[in-house]
Amino acid sequence: TLVLSACTGGSGASGAGDTSGNQLLTIPREDLATFTRNFNPLSPQAAPMTLQAVYEPLAVHSMADAKDTPWLATKWEQAKDGKSLTFTLRDGVKWSDGQALTADDVVYTFQLQKKVLGGFDYLDKVTAVDAHTVKFSFNKAFSPAFYEISGHYILPKHIWSKVKDPAKFTNPNPVGTGPYTKIEKFQSQSYELLKNPDYWQPAKQHIAGIQMLAFSGNDSANLAFTNGEVDWTQSFIPDIEKSFVAKDKKHNHYWFPATGAMINWQLNTTKAPFNDPAVRKALSMAVDRDQITAVAMNGYAEPADCTGLARTYDKWRDTSLAASCTWTKYDTDATAKALDAAGYKESGGKRKLKNGKDFTLDISVGSASSDWISVANIIKQDLAKVGITATVKTPDWSAVSASYNTGTFDTGIVWSNNGATPYEYFRGVMSTKMLQPVGKQATEDYHRFGDKKADKLIDAFAAAADESAQRKQIDGLQELYNEDAPVVPLFTGPEWGAYTDARFTGWPTEKNPYATLGNRNGSTILVLTSLKPVKG
Amino acid sequence: MRLILRNLGFYLLAFWASITLNFVLPRFMPGDPVSRMFAQAQGTMQPDQIAQLRKLFGLDNRPLWEQYVSYVKSVLTGDLGISISRFPTPVSEVIGSQIGWTLLLGGVALVIAAVLGNVLGIVAAWRRGGVLDSVFPPLLIFVGSFPYFWLAMGALYLFGVSLGWFPLRHAYDVGLTPGFNGEFVSNVATHLVLPALTIVLVSVGGWMLGMRNTMIATAAEDYITMAEAKGLSPSRIMFRYAARNALLPSVTNFGMALGFVVGGALLTEVVFAYPGIGYQLLMAVQGLDYPLMQGIFLTITAAVLLANFLVDLVYVRLDPRVRVR
Amino acid sequence: MEPVLQVSGLRVEYRGDGRTVIGADDVSFSIGTGEVFGLAGESGCGKSTIANAVMRLLKPPAEITAGAIRFQGRDVLALDERELRAFRWREIAMVFQSAMNSLNPVLTIGEQIGDIFTTHEKLRKRAARVRAGELLELVGIDPGRLKAYPHQLSGGMRQRVVIAMAVALKPRLLIMDEPTTALDVVVQQEIMAQIRDLQRELGFSILFITHDMSLMVELSDRMGVMYGGRIVELADAKELFAKPLHPYTEALMNAFPPLTGPRRELTGLFDAPRTADSCGFHLSCPEDRSDCSMNIPDLREIGPGRWVARSAEGGSPR
Amino acid sequence: MTEPLLSVRGLTKTFQVGTVFSRRRVRAVNDVSFDLPAGRITALVGESGSGKSTIARCLARLEQPSAGQVLLDGVDILRTERRWASRAYRRKVQMVFQDPFGSLNPVHRVEHFLTRALVVHGRPATREALRELMTTVGLTEDMLQSYPHELSGGQRQRVAVARALAVEPRLILADEPTSMLDVSVRVGVLNLMRRLRDERDIAMLYITHDLGSARYLADTTMVMFAGELVEGGDALAVMDAPAHPYTRLLLSAVPDPERTGDYDPVERARLREAILNPTSCPYGDDGTCSRTDPVRHILGEDEGEPHWVRCHLRAPASDIARRVLKATDRPDGEATDTSEKAETTAA
């Protein structure tokens, strides 16, 4: 068979080079070696594209340009007191089985969500005002609710109300309002999503369908991508200029907008030297963020400043504060001075704690996050310059997050919340509301820092009705952040995304940032409805 | 018959032991799948969903022995639970859709390696000091010294990427509908070449050397001298007398090798994005998907045990001496 | 009378890494038609080496470095591979030292006997099986046992199977290398009786090898006693038993306490290895033991058919 | 007669073969009783697999007997030391094995074996003690530094005897000590054993296939067949007037150049066939043996040693048996005379 197969072998995926106009948009999943036919959006393990191409939300928020695009709802209105929100549904939207979308579907969706998965504590009641209007009532003024509700997928009541156990329903042939709902050729390593014949904006169904491919890891997915066998990837590609762009400068592109969450080096503030903001700031100055973003993150990330805000929130940033940042600038001498001043003197090349012991610390990172391990290693090198011995610990993520949850860790590289506004971020790093004593399970604020002053600002932000009112709170929070240094902000996580426009055009770019290049987030639908096949 | 029963007894005991091990192991792991999933989602998940998810996944807090009893019970009734990382797909379904590929890859590689290795070994022992005998053993040892994954990656880049002779991934071309037709079968075969090749390369040396050495040992037995004295032709002595006996240890090794092959297949599956339960297991472990992990481990164990049992049966056919004992 | 087998001046060396062991040295004897020739001697003195040399079964590192083996006038050492295959078993057959190991454990005895006929007489399988059955009957085993595997038979039965195989082609000479050492005395006697019956019937000559003197004297017509790779005494069996001339032969004869008569004290015999300061039954042995056999004097005929290794000056070796 | 050093009563050994899942029982020794008096050599002869070695291994406590008593100086040691033999017992009872190469660990020097035997039992391993041991068994002192493979078979066996002697035992169990030796050196070892018995008043159990050597060496001879003792008595008496069919078979099978042509193989085969029948020895057509266990008959006495046989053929009541005996053997009047003293052993 060896000789025989040598001749027939060759091109892998079917689509490469196909420009018939009917080509499928091929997307790899590097994190799923195999697919299971589960299109239940309630399941955390729903098959890819369930939430991107099959089911749709009321409105689409793009992190790239921070814009909200009306989708299943055409408009919405917040009550004056901020305690309710009313959506008006689009006319003429049909489920893929031909039935019309009604307000009942929306009401049912949220009922089901609360029943099966919980959440939405602030949500008092969802009512269908009429067939096209839905009203969400809250138990308090809560402006971030808009993003949660508008971004939530909507399910057809007439299907789901008949399902006995919605949590365990695999929904093999989904009925949704999305552009591509027809599942074809489902196999363990690939499947196709074809056009929804009843789509409400048929003019935007330019492409014939989507083809998903399963890969066993970044390596094999990237290989397919750099070989031109898939169109759009979101996996981390090392040295993308060389390994991808250089192969076909004309068609191969990437764009890594800094729309991800802020990645922090968190110090457990319940432990001795780290409870001192001066120490935290001193350590922060020891970190060479430029090297981290350049080497560990392959130059794809943006260094953080002392406002703590990710680049996503640029419009919220207090630029004058940002310009005068001190403790996020790399300055080993300053670190040494600051530590000396705080009482952590160096002797014999080793920095000492106040009790005379060596200043040492552990940095824990989940073993799967190789890029963050490199980040930790650079921090370790940087700390060595000021006489601090750091040890990088890389157990499995589950062990790491267990130590975060209970507050038993020393320091660690951690993600942060990434909402439409900085609300979630500041709540996560500074609010006392989220604060749990060591030993109790915490779900955010692992570093266990809380500032009552921050609470006030955060609550005021949630209750504020408009952006101008919120701006003040955010400015206050930034100043507080600069003072407290609750965590050591490192860089804004980039949103990976690369594509080849050999077979499809219309991709979001830096110049046209209508969405990010992620293919599994809320704005993916915008890309799916913008791409056009290359013909001929 | 008694022998078969005795073996069966052993295998059942071994199976029980692996069920127990299987039950015990994951329970020592730190963390639980839900917080793991939460950590993985990196902030995109609602914290208050955690308790709900726990309920959803049915992680129970009953006393251990109760869990054990019900675990054994459900395993024996073929219910391996519901996968967490592929919720709500039953574990048996996940495994069912994958195991065929592992068996195909592992089986093909094992059979080729064993047959090729044994034949080479026989010939090498037969022509002592010949080219085959002096060149192959060190060469194959050397090739076999490379880590599976290293050879796999090397082969992938050399034959797949640079030369483009073989497909780079998957068990068959995307878009092909599985079926028993020439196109599909040859497609599957093409995809099998590289992954199987690496496993064969790594393991064939062991088979060859083993066979060569037992052949040489066997050739010194009195019954071989007797056969020579009887004036039988050399080939008859070689195959009917020597090889037949020298093959016996290989048969036992064959059963044992299955376990290794699954391991080897796991690494190759990762490199070639080949479907299979080996890689699935790695994912399950990383996602703390107890039920899937247990299910896969149990399935592999059961398969290895079953294969060994079958090998034992074959052995009984091949070696009349064990029949009466 | 033309002897069936004539061995003259045979020397076999085992060439190991660096050192060479002499397995047999200057061995000469002949076997007449229908004669039973016995070869006795202690373990390792070279009996099997001679048997294997006659069958041309020696494998490296063994090498025949001198001497000639003639079988019915043919030069055995000159046979090529193909001639050898035809020669073996048809002309000379052999019963090996241990029957346990000389049968292939994974083939039925029927197949193993049948092999002989399919190879040498080009019989079909079925015919070969019939012949095999007849052979088994000849040695008193139920032909139904053809389907049995070796391990399913007792030691005695296995030995009989091997004997049956040996006489299958009615060879002129049968070599029996300690055919009964591993067996019970009772079984041993039965086997020996059987061999004698067969010999009476088929008329072949026997080269009989053992270290059990009484057994040998009982069975053979003529016998040679070997020591250190050499034959030290060669004579008619009864005569040799009655009047051993070489001290080693005497020692051997003396080593068996009698079953009848009064108890008399047997003298302990020489009990030092050839490695130490003496080589045993001959003179002026140097330190180097590889030379031991060299110091055994050549055989001298001291009477008709009566040979003994003794220095020319006469008198017994010290 | 003096109190025996060691008495064996009703010794039975059943082996379990196979693994947990398929146990099969093999009865190797069945209800055997005998005495081993000090200063006497007792020979145990019998066919291969009849259980001779098993008895020796039971007495050496290498195997645990399934039933019975082993009385050493009147104390049942199976009761006092249940699982493992004490060193005190080992000190009194030593063993010499069949294969002198196999019984000497090839990685140690001769000195090691003797030293260990002395040291384990709390004796100082002085040069003096070692030299004395070596000379006792007829070896030279310089051989202490040799490895076993540098010695001849006879010398090795002498080392094995020296090792046994080192602890100054009162009983030596010798399991075919000469069968692996070259014929030319056998007598030397036999003579050594005889000397030890005479000089040191040691009791010996001499196990052998070789009836000639048993006759040569032993004071008492016992014949074993299929796990049971079938005949016993003064060595010469048993050999010269064998009473049990098996003993006769055995004797007739020994090659003896002086007796050439004396035996009839056909008759012997018949005898053997009959004896090997599964139920003891139904040598006769009434099948008594298949119904009842044979009993012990005392045939005569020689130097205070009763000659006994365990066989129906010797029972006075059995006419058939007498007829059979007449038909197959040399006429033998005296046996039936003493049959009145027949005693029944515990079944």
Added chain:
Amino acid sequence: MTAVDIETTGTAAPATQARAARRRGLLRQLVDNRKALTGLTLLALFALVALLAPVLAPGDPSFINSTGSQAPSAAHWLGTTAKGQDVLALSLWGARSSLFVGFTVGLAATAVAIVVGLASAYFGRIVDDALTLVTNIFLLLPGLPLLIILAAFLPPGTSTVILVLVVTGWAGSARVLRAQAKSIRGKDFVAAAVVTGERPLRIMFREIMPNMASVVMTTLLGCVMFGIGAQAGLEFLGLGDSSVVSWGTNLYWASNDGALMTGAWWAFLPSGLCIALVAFALALVNYAVDEITNPRLRSRRARRQRRG
């Protein structure tokens, strides 16, 4: 994994030849054997490299300083990784962890195997049944999957890797050693030692074990090979301790940094080659031990002609 196949065939050599081997000393003979000499030289070389790594490549080999993988040059003989680490330094330092883990695993697994094998053979019966059952179960349990599960639940670190590899690696050796020990247990010299009054432990380790030297050696080498290979496999999968510099982690990082994809073959090649060379060296020695204890296996240049 090939090791297992090789070692099970190292069947008991005829006693005389084993004796001959002992007489001349196993080590001396190894030095005389060409294969063994090659293997031992290679091993010594690697051991030397491991010991001298701090001298040959001073400083932290994993020091991250710049981007860009540079091809081999005068400054960096084997080039640099994507993080600017010197590949040569990484390979040199990697020898330390890999060899340490390999040999520790080998020694520990062999020790366990010896104890189990000896106890099993010496005590027999229930002990043997139980230990054999356990051994067989461990032998049949698929190794790598078990390894992955174990490695995942224990905290990372060299000691975990060692522990896990010992747990999954001893059974094969135990089976071989048990078989060998059992055949020695049946020898009369063991019975003789019992009769002399020796205690079990002494018999096991002073009487039985010295007779198994060559089998112990082959299993030891096999275990070392297994240890090195399996450690690399684990680390490649990211289940080892990625902060340690070893050949396995080097490959892990190389693959993570897409070394092959970006054409940086120099980051990928050396560590794999090192693993293979060490394993090859061990296999050669193993092969030679087989040959020495069983001289029949020696390859002859040409079959010597029989006289004809």
